[in-house]
Amino acid sequence: MKPLAYLSLALMAIVLSGGACVYKAFSSDGIPIVVTSADFASPDGQFVVTVERVHNGLGYGAGALYDEVHLSRLPKPLFKHGDPDPSVVFYAEPVSGVAGAPTIQWLESERLRVILDLRSKPNRKPASMGQVCVEYEGPSS
Numbered sequence: 001m002k003p004l005a006y007l008s009l010a011l012m013a014i015v016l017s018g019g020a021c022v023y024k025a026f027s028s029d030g031i032p033i034v035v036t037s038a039d040f041a042s043p044d045g046q047f048v049v050t051v052e053r054v055h056n057g058l059g060y061g062a063g064a065l066y067d068e069v070h071l072s073r074l075p076k077p078l079f080k081h082g083d084p085d086p087s088v089v090f091y092a093e094p095v096s097g098v099a100g101a102p103t104i105q106w107l108e109s110e111r112l113r114v115i116l117d118l119r120s121k122p123n124r125k126p127a128s129m130g131q132v133c134v135e136y137e138g139p140s141s
Contacts, residue, residue: 031057044109048076051101066093067102069114071129089134092122113137
């Protein structure tokens with residue numbers, strides 16, 4: 001075989017393995033992957049809000065990013081994602097990539113404001129979680 005053929009085969013192997021790595025980075029057989037995460041403690045240090053951008057782990061074609069906000073007492077527990085976890089305040093797909101991550105404001109130790117693009121049609125959106133009242137603000141049309 002000529003050296004050019006070996007080089008072509010080597011490059012093809014690199015490209016294919018690189019594609020597998022990219023696929024694996026955003027595909028975990030349906031197990032969500034936390035892409036970014038930030039914590040915001042309440043003024044009294046009793047609660048923590050965690051804002052996450054999560055990939056659903058479904059890979060090419062079915063994969064999607066979504067924002068998720070958890071509210072829990074400190075110390076922070078390990079989270080599940082979406083409906084199964086009672087700590088989830090809401091989760092929603094970002095609106096066509098223009099909206100940033102939700103913004104959190106603790107107004108008081110038991111009063112939380114979540115600022116997000118409401119056009120994303122967030123799931124859940126409870127008015128309170130335990131002792132904490134939750135309000136939502138942002139564009140809705």
